[in-house]
Structure formats: structure tokens, C-alpha cells
Amino acid sequence: MRLSGIATADDKSGSDSVIDGAADAAEAASNSIWLDVAARSGFAVMALLHIVIGAIAIALVLGVPGQADPTGAIEQLAANPWGPAVMWASCAACAGLSLWQLSEATLRARHLPRGERLGKLISSGFLAVAYGSVGLSFAGFALGQRGDSGDSTRDFSTALARSPFGVPALVGLGLVIIGIGVYFIAKGFGKKFKEELHHFEGTRRGRLISMLGVTGHVAKGLALILTGLLFVIAAATNNPGSSTGLDGSLKALRDHPFGPYLLLAIGTGFIAYGAFALVRARFGRM
Template sequence: MPRSPGWYYSGSTTTDLQEDGVMTAEPDRDAAGSETAEALEEAADSTGLDVLARSGFAVLAVLHILIGSIAAGIAFGGYGQAETSGAIGPLARSEPFGPLLMWGGCIACASLALWQLAEATVRVRHRPPRERLVKGVSSGALVFIYGSVAATFAAFASGRGRDSGDSTSDFSAVLLASPAGAPALAAVGALVLGVGGYFVFKGSARRFRPELNYFEDTRRGHLLNALGVAGHIGKGIALALVGLLFIAAAVNHRAEESTGLDGSLQALLGYPFGAPLILAIAAGLICYGLFALVRARWGKM
């Protein structure tokens, strides 16, 4: 069949356009980009990353249980820092395995952050635009959260660990001093508050159930369901408290008011209902940790 003088479709997998004898590379670039995305997705689905990401879930599970236990102690008048550094610090100082535990936790959480990055990018490229946006925002936020935990492990492993509340206040101070100022800090608070609200919704609506490879209608299934509901709601309330402190710091232009979860719990002690609420949050964090342990073993990846 004779060619038309304009352009023609070659019929090959990589479509070439020929226009007056000049080859255009747009389709080739599209094909190359698709092949790159497929290669990245294949790497993200590798067994090695799967094992490391699951270990990241297990590390986070232990951290939630430890933080919940510290929070419970605070509710009964005890001492401790109910935050990541408060849970990691004693482990970092344990001899002779402290540094090894820190680097192991760093690698596990960094791998989980990388897995979530794949969730937000290459794994959602074939979904509808709205689903890509929602997944990009949710998994993107988790990339930041898990990456921050990995950085905390690395800091303690190298002997530079510090109080998470101080780090949060320093972060707030940097934002307040930036050109964006208080609105940027308030936006961070609103984002954390929104994530907390999503966790409460996810727990109350039982949206966590599809994350498990099985959910039998048995006693074990009912137990996991109870842990998931209580855990997600408790974690959501804890995140909401942290978000509210960010917003308060932005409104009052006082970076020192954003002191993370531990500061939120300490502030609650000044109210009559403070101790029971702290105890409920502590129980929720422990439940979330137990659920995350199950997620690490039987969760969908």
C-alpha cells in the first residue's frame, strides 16, 4: 500500500511518526518512560524489598507499643517521653547491640518509606486520576513519616540522637522564620490533623480490613478487628493532638508550643479528664502496635 505524503502509523509496539522524512521521537520517549516505570515497579515488587518493608512494619509496631506503654505510665504519674526518641533512646544505649539495633531500624524504616514511594508513583500509574491523587497524597505523607523515623534511628546510631519534642520545635521555628511563616506552620498542623482524622475514620469504618491477606470470621478474626478499630482510632487521636499543637504554635507565633505527642500528653495532664484520655490513647497505640505486627506478617504488600 502506498504511503501518504503526510504521516503514517507503523503498526509496531513503539510507534514511529514520519513527517516529510523526519522521525519524531515522542512515541519512543513515551515507550521508554513506560519501560522505565515497569522496571521500577518490578524492582519495588522484589522479594528483598518486600521482606525489608515488612520488617519496617514490625519496627514501627514495636515503637507504637513502647510509646503506648510510656504514655500509660504518664497517665499514672510516671516519667518518660511518649515519642519516638523516648522509645528509641533506651534501645540505643543498650550494650553491646545498641548501634546494631539502630542501623537495623534505620534500614527497615527506610525500606518501608521506599515501598510507600513506589505505592505513590509507579504502582498507581494505571489507576483513574482521582485514585492516583488520593494515593499519592496518602502514601506520600507516609514516605515523609517513615523517612523521619529512619532518620531518627540513623541519628541515634551515629550518636546524634536528640529529643523529638526539641526537633519538632526547631522545625516549627524554621517554618515561622521562613517567608511563608505562620500560614505554612498552620498548614502542616492542618495536614497532621487531617491524617489523624483519616485514621479515626479508617478505624471506625474498618477500612483496614483489606490490608490483611485473610480475615476469617473466627475468634482470631474478631480479635484482629478489635485491635484494628481501637488502634487506628487511638493513633488518629494522638496525631490530631500533635496537629493541634502545630496550629496553636502558628496562631500564637510560639514555636516552642509545638512539642510533639509527649508535649500534647503533658498538656492534657492539666485537665480533669486528662489522665483517663491519656490512658485511652496509650491503649490505642498499643493496640495499633499489635495490629501492625500482624500487618507485618500477613499484610498485603
């Protein structure tokens, strides 16, 4: 029995060694220059999307029609003569960024303390899904499958509201989005984004990057809070069709006395966030 127990322990130890070795090999592969380039390209694509969304939001103030969300931004990019090539290249870049975030959530997180490991799994895992979804949107446009994100959000809200826990689930979703918005605002004012960059402290470039980071994160946080509020209001008024995502929340501002000014500020902030993301793509810590 003892010999059997020892053999079992040895087998388990050997199995753990094989798993650790495979994980180390996968982590080494994730540190390749190719994944680094793909991830940085993905950050650049996300930067471009934010700049276009910001420009569309500003245009809304001037009465120009448009869809101020990722789908609307992708549609603008697809309209140029090189549209299909841009769509597939952006899809590949987002896929690379999603894969990099997945490696952050799993392979690199192994070396963190337990509490930090869980936080990294949740944050980077969420980003991996988000960037992957944007990549799928690019692929959809490349294949000619174009949709309206406002309609998709409205349909999702309606389906969720009709589920057994519809209203609490809709409220919960709205509160989660509001919480993410508050996180972005806190990250902006606290300048936590500097941890993602190689530092340029004490330089003119550093002050400019800091200004872009604060303005961009706060603006994106406000937009997310507005989007989350629409979900909560939709649940409270039993009107799930009124939740139309980012585009709907920004367009709703136009009907309020100071709404156009806030919309203009958010649009400018999105452009600032896009500029910061370009810096992140070039000088970010990977």
C-alpha cells in the same frame, strides 16, 4: 515535511516505549522477595515503636519520666546491649519500607485511574518521606547523634512563625495534622484498615484483629488531633514555643482533670495499634 513529521512521531513512540519498558522493569524489581521482606520488616519496626510509645505514655500517668514519641521510643531501644545493631537493622528496615512506599506512589500507581493515581501519589509519597525520616533517626542514634524531638518541633515552629506567612502557615500545618487525625479515626471506625490485610472474617482471630485495628487507629487519630491543636493554639497565642509535638501534647493532658484517663486510653491504644501493625507486617497485602 511529512516524512519529518512521521519520523518525529515514530521517535516519540519509540521513546515512550523505552520509558514504559524501563518502568515495567523497575516495577518488576519492586515486586522482588527482598523488597517485600524489607518492607514487612519496616512495618514490624514501626509496630515496635508504637508499642514502646504506648508503654511510655502509660508510664507518664504513673509519674515515670519519659519521652512519648518516636525519638523517645528509639532511645529506649538504643539503651539495650545490642543497641547499635538494633539501630542499623531498624534503619535498613525503614529504608526498605520507604522504598516500597515510593514504588507504590509511582510505579504501581501508573495503572490506577487519574484521580486515584494522584491520591496514591500523595498518600504513599507522604509515607515514604515519613518512614525515611524514622530511618534517619535510627541512623542518628547509631552514630551517637541523639536529640529531643520536642526541642526540634519547638525550633521548627518558631522558625515557621517568623517567616512571612508564619501564623497562617502554622495554623495550616496544625489543621493538616488534625485532618490526618480525623482520617485515622474515620479509618478505624469504618474498619477501612481491613483492605490492607488478608481477611479473617468470621473467625476469632478476625474479631481480635478488628478490635485492635479500631482501637489503635482511633487512639492514634486522637493523639494527632491533640498535636495539631497545639500548633493552632501556638499560632493563636503567638507562642510558637508551646508546640512540642506528640510528646508535648500527651504530657499536656496530665494537667487536666480527666487527662490521665485519656492519656492512659491513648497509651493503650498505641499498644493496640502496634499489635495491629505486627499483624500487618505478617499478613498484609503487599
